Amino acid sequence: MGRDVVIRVRDLRVGYGEDIVLDQVSFDVYEGEVFVILGGSGCGKSTLLKGMIGLIPPFAGRVLIDGDSVSEDEERLKGIFRKIGVLYQGAALFGSMTVAENVALPIQAYTRLPPESVNVIVQMKLGLVNLNGYENHLPSELSGGMKKRAGLARAMALNPKILFFDEPSAGLDPVTSAELDQLILQLNRNLGTTMVIVTHELQSIFAVAQRVIMLDRQTRGIIAEGDPQYLRDHSQNQAVKRFFNRVVNTE
Amino acid sequence: MTGPETDNAKPYQVSRDEDGGMTFSVYGNMDVSNAAVLLKDLKAEVKNDSPSSLTVDLNAVEYLDDFGTLVLVELKRLMSAAGGKFHLVHPGPKIRNMLSLLNFDAMAEPVTFIKKRSPNLFVRIGDAALGQLSDLRYAVFFLGSVCLSLAHVCLHPGSLRREETISTMQRTGVDGLPIVALISFLMGLIMAFMSSVQLEQFGANIYVASLVSLAMTRELGPIMTAIIVAGRSGSAFAAEIGTMKISEEVDALFTMGFDPVRFLVVPKLVAALVMVPILTLFSDLFAILGGLIVGVSMLDLTAGAYVAQTLKTLTLFDVFWGVLKSGVFGIFITWVGCLRGFQVQGGAASVGQATTSAVVSSIFLIIVIDSVFSVILRYWG
Ligand SMILES: Nc1ncnc2c1ncn2[C@@H]1O[C@H](COP(=O)(O)OP(=O)(O)OP(=O)(O)O)[C@@H](O)[C@H]1O
Ligand SMILES: [Mg+2]
Numbered sequence: 001m002g003r004d005v006v007i008r009v010r011d012l013r014v015g016y017g018e019d020i021v022l023d024q025v026s027f028d029v030y031e032g033e034v035f036v037i038l039g040g041s042g043c044g045k046s047t048l049l050k051g052m053i054g055l056i057p058p059f060a061g062r063v064l065i066d067g068d069s070v071s072e073d074e075e076r077l078k079g080i081f082r083k084i085g086v087l088y089q090g091a092a093l094f095g096s097m098t099v100a101e102n103v104a105l106p107i108q109a110y111t112r113l114p115p116e117s118v119n120v121i122v123q124m125k126l127g128l129v130n131l132n133g134y135e136n137h138l139p140s141e142l143s144g145g146m147k148k149r150a151g152l153a154r155a156m157a158l159n160p161k162i163l164f165f166d167e168p169s170a171g172l173d174p175v176t177s178a179e180l181d182q183l184i185l186q187l188n189r190n191l192g193t194t195m196v197i198v199t200h201e202l203q204s205i206f207a208v209a210q211r212v213i214m215l216d217r218q219t220r221g222i223i224a225e226g227d228p229q230y231l232r233d234h235s236q237n238q239a240v241k242r243f244f245n246r247v248v249n250t251e
Numbered sequence: 252m253t254g255p256e257t258d259n260a261k262p263y264q265v266s267r268d269e270d271g272g273m274t275f276s277v278y279g280n281m282d283v284s285n286a287a288v289l290l291k292d293l294k295a296e297v298k299n300d301s302p303s304s305l306t307v308d309l310n311a312v313e314y315l316d317d318f319g320t321l322v323l324v325e326l327k328r329l330m331s332a333a334g335g336k337f338h339l340v341h342p343g344p345k346i347r348n349m350l351s352l353l354n355f356d357a358m359a360e361p362v363t364f365i366k367k368r369s370p371n372l373f374v375r376i377g378d379a380a381l382g383q384l385s386d387l388r389y390a391v392f393f394l395g396s397v398c399l400s401l402a403h404v405c406l407h408p409g410s411l412r413r414e415e416t417i418s419t420m421q422r423t424g425v426d427g428l429p430i431v432a433l434i435s436f437l438m439g440l441i442m443a444f445m446s447s448v449q450l451e452q453f454g455a456n457i458y459v460a461s462l463v464s465l466a467m468t469r470e471l472g473p474i475m476t477a478i479i480v481a482g483r484s485g486s487a488f489a490a491e492i493g494t495m496k497i498s499e500e501v502d503a504l505f506t507m508g509f510d511p512v513r514f515l516v517v518p519k520l521v522a523a524l525v526m527v528p529i530l531t532l533f534s535d536l537f538a539i540l541g542g543l544i545v546g547v548s549m550l551d552l553t554a555g556a557y558v559a560q561t562l563k564t565l566t567l568f569d570v571f572w573g574v575l576k577s578g579v580f581g582i583f584i585t586w587v588g589c590l591r592g593f594q595v596q597g598g599a600a601s602v603g604q605a606t607t608s609a610v611v612s613s614i615f616l617i618i619v620i621d622s623v624f625s626v627i628l629r630y631w632g
Contacts, residue, residue, distance in 0.1 A: 095497070095598015112287040117321055124317045124353050140497070140597040159283050159316045190349045191316050 003030040006162060006194050007052065012061035014044070014051035020059065021047045023220045027213055029162075034188050034195045034208050036228070038243065039215035045198040046089055046166055048215065052196070053086060053164060066161065082110070085160040089167050091151035093139035099126070099150045100135035106157045125153040128183060130176070144171040152180075156187070163187075165197045169204050181207040202244065214240055262289065265296055273302035278311030281319025290322045297329055305330050310341035317353055324358045386594070393512075393590050400513040401520060416518040423484040423519075424526030428533060431479050435534035438471060439463055439541025447550050456550040460560035463542035464535075468565060468573045472534040474621060477580035480527055481613035485588035488519055489609035492592025493602040501593070516589045520582065527581030528574045535573065576624050580617050587612045 007029035015021040021044040029035045037045050050056045052063050054070040054077050063070040065080050093102050103122045107113065113121070126132055129149035139147055148171055155163060168184070169177040181204050187193050188208075199205060205212065205228050212231065214224040216239055224231050224240045232244035242249060262285065263277040275293060297305060307323060309315070323339065330337040342350065350356075370378070404411050443459050450458055492515055495501050504511045539561055546552040591605040591612070 096600035111283060111318070113290070113318075113321070117287075117290060117325060120321050120324055120358070121317060124320065124358075127354055128317075128352065138597055159318065186348065186352050190345050190352065191314075 003032065005029070006031045006066055007196070008064040009052065010061055010063075012048075012051055012063060013059040014047055014056060015059060016047075016056070020220065022051075022215065025061070025215075025221055027222065027225065029194060029196060032188065032192045032194055034184065034197065034210045036205055036209035036212040037196065037198045037215065038200065038205065038212050040217060040243070041200075043215045043217040044220070045215060049086075049164055049166055049196070049198055053084060054080065082158075083161045084164060085155035085158065085162075086164045087148070087151050087155040087166060087168055089170070091139070091147040093147055093150055093154070095139050098136050098138055099131065099142070099153075102139070102150060103154045103157055106154070110158055121157075125157060126150075128156075129153045130179065145173070145176060148172065149176075149180075156193075159191060159193070162194045162196065165195065165199075167198055167200075169199060169201050174203075177201065177204065178207070180204075184208050202246070214243065261292060263293070267300070267302070271303035272306065273297070273300055273304070274306040274308060276308040276311060278313075280314040281312055281322060282314055282316045283318040286318035286322055289319075290325055293322065293326060294329060297326065301333065302335060304336035304338070306338045306340055308340050309343070309346055312343070312346060315346045315349055317349075320350060320353050320355060323350075323355065327358075389594065390590055393593065394586060396510075396512045397516055397520065397586060397589075400510065400517050403513060404517050404521070410513070411521065412514070412518050416521050419518050419522035420526050422487070423480060423522050424530055427480060427483050427526075427530060430483075431476055431530050431534050432537045434475060434479065435467070435472065435537040436541040438475060439467065439538030439543075440545055441541075442466065442471075442538070443542035443545035444549070447545065451550070456546070456552060457556065457560050459542060459546055459550060460539075460552070460557045461564040464539050464561040464565050465569065467538040468535045468569045470573075470621070472538060473531050473573045473577040473580060474617060476527060476531045476534045476577060477584060477617045478614055480523070480530065480581065481584045481588075481610055481617065484519075484523065485584045485609045485613045486606045488585060488588030489591040489595075489605045490602055492589055493595035493605045496593065496595045497598060497602065511593075512589075516585070519589065520585045523581035523585040524578055527584070528577045531574055531577035532570075535570070572624075572628070576621065579620055579624075583616045583620060584613045587616060 005028045009028070010026050012025040013020060013023045014025075025048065037048060039045050047056070051058050052065075052070070054063075066083055068076055068080055070077070070080060093099070094105075097105070100119075100122050103125050104118050107118050107121055108115075111118075122135065123132065126135065129152050131146065131149055131153065134142065134146065134150070139150065142150060148168065152165070152168060155165075165184075169180055172180060184195055184197070185208055188195055195208075197204075197208070209228050211226065212224075212228050213222050214231070215221070216223040223237055224235055228244075231240055235241055235244075241247070262279045263275050266274045266276070268274070273296075275296070277289075281289065305326060307326065312319070327337045339350075369375075442463050446462050447456060447459050450456055450462075492501070495515070501511050501515075504514055543554060543557050546557045547554055588609040591609040595601045595605045
C-alpha cells in the first residue's frame, strides 16, 4: 500500500544570517508515520524543524506540507498552521495565562464550542498528559517537565494532522518519558496523527520511531535514514554507530 | 456538475422505541470539525424528547477524537442529570481505545475548575497593603545593597565591569544625545518665543536671554534630560533585568558566586551618574541656542548681546546646581529601573509591567527630588 506523502522536503538549505546549518536536505514524511530526527547537539535539528514549519525562511529548496508549499505567503501559511501543532524545545507557554487558558486558547479561537465544553476538552487534554489538577497554575509555577507536558497538551489542542515535537522527553523522568512514548503511539494509532519528533533519547527512539533520519554537523546533512533497529545493527557509518551505541568519539 | 443535495443531511439518525428510549446512530466522523454542530443538534434532540434512556450507536463512526468524545460526555451528563440511562453500543476497536485513553467512564461528573477565588474587599485591601509594605521593604533593602555595592566598587575600582559600563554609557548617553539636544533646542525656542510676547511690551527683550538660560540650567534642563533618560534607559534597565530574572539568568549569576546587584546594577549606575549630568549640560547649551535663534531672528537682538546677557545672568553655581541635581536624578532613575527589573516574577507580562512602572516611578521621583532641591536652596541659599 503506497502511503501518501504529507511532508516533502527537497534540497533544503537553512541557516542563520551567513551561516548555513544544513544543506541539500531532502526527505519525505508519510501520512500516519512516526518520524524521528536524530543527531548530536547543535547539528541543526531544531533549525530543520523551524525550516519545515516556515519559522525561518529557507535559503534554498522547498518544503511541501500536505501539498502546500511552505512559503512566505501569509494566507497559505495560515492554512498550513491549522494542520500542524508544534511543541517547542522550551515549551513556549504564554506566561500570563494559566495552563488551562493556554490549552483553551486555540480551541476557543477555532471551534464554536460553548465555554463549558471547552473546559471539558481542556480537562481531557490535560488528562492525556497527566496534568489534571494544574489547570489554574501559571507556567512559572510549573516544573520544567510539567511545562513540557502542558506545551504538548496545547500543541495537540485541535488534533492537528501533523504534530512536531522538539525534544518532548527532555526534562522528563524515565517513567513519564515512557508514558509520553505510549501517548505518542496511542495518538498515532487511534487518530492517525503524523508525528515528527526531534529527540536523542535512545529508548524513546526505539519505542516510537518507525523511520529516522540522522543529521550530522560536519556534513551539514543527512547521514543515515531508515529503521532505527536496522541502523543500529547494520550501519557502516561510524557516527551513526557511535550514536546508537553511546560511544565517545575518540578520533 | 453538482452532487446530491447534502445541506440538511445530518450525520446521525434518530430512532425511538416504545418504552421512551431514544437511539442516535451516528455515522462518519466525530471530530474537531463537526463537534460543535453535532453537540448542539444532539443536545436539542434530547431536550425536545426527554427520553427515559439514551443509546448512542457508534457502529458507523469511522473516526472519533477527543472532540467527538466530548459530545458523548456531554450527552451522558445530560442524561444522568435527568436521571436517565446512557449506553454506548458498537464502538470499533480504535474508538474503544480512544475512549479508554480519555478516561471516558470516569468523566460522568461535570468538572468545574476551581476558579481562582476572588476574595472579598477587605481581604483584597489587606493584601494590597501588605504587598505595598513588602515592596517598600524590598525597595529599601535594594537601596541598601546598591549603596554597599557602590561602596565596594569605590574601594576596589578594579571590580567594576569596565566594558559593560562603557557600553551602557554609550547607550544611555551618546545614543540619547540627539533626542535630548532636539527637545532642549525646541524648548529654548518655545520659551524664548512665549516670554518675548510679554517682555516685548516693556521693551525688555534682552531679558529673554536671562529667562531661558536661568530656567533651563536650574530647572528644566535637568528635569527634561532626566525624563528622557528615564524613558529611554530606565525602561531598558527594567526590561533587561526582568527578562534575565524570568529566564533564570539572575539565578545563574547568583549560583556562580556573583552578586547580581554588583554585576548588573553598578555598571548602569556609574554610567548614569556620568552621563546624565553631561547630557544635562548639552541640554542647557542647546536650549540657549534655541533662545538665541529666536532672539536674533525675531527680537532684533545681536548674537553678541544675547550671549553676554546669558553669561551675565548665569553664575557657576546655577550650572553646578543643575548638574548636581541631574546626577541625583540619574542615580534614582537607575535605582528604580533596576529595582523594578528585580521585582519581576512570572512571565512576559510582568516584564511589561516592570518597564511601565520603572518609567512612571522615575518621573514621579524626579519631580519629588526636584522639589526637595528647591526647598533646600530656599533655606540654604
Ligand atoms: N538563532 C540563531 N542564530 C544563529 N545561529 C543559531 C541560532 N540558533 C541556532 N543556531 C546555530 O545553529 C546550529 C544548530 O542549532 P540547533 O538549535 O538547530 O541545534 P539542535 O540540533 O537543535 O541542538 P540541540 O539538540 O542541542 O537542541 C548551532 O550551531 C547553533 O549555533
Ligand atoms: Mg534543538
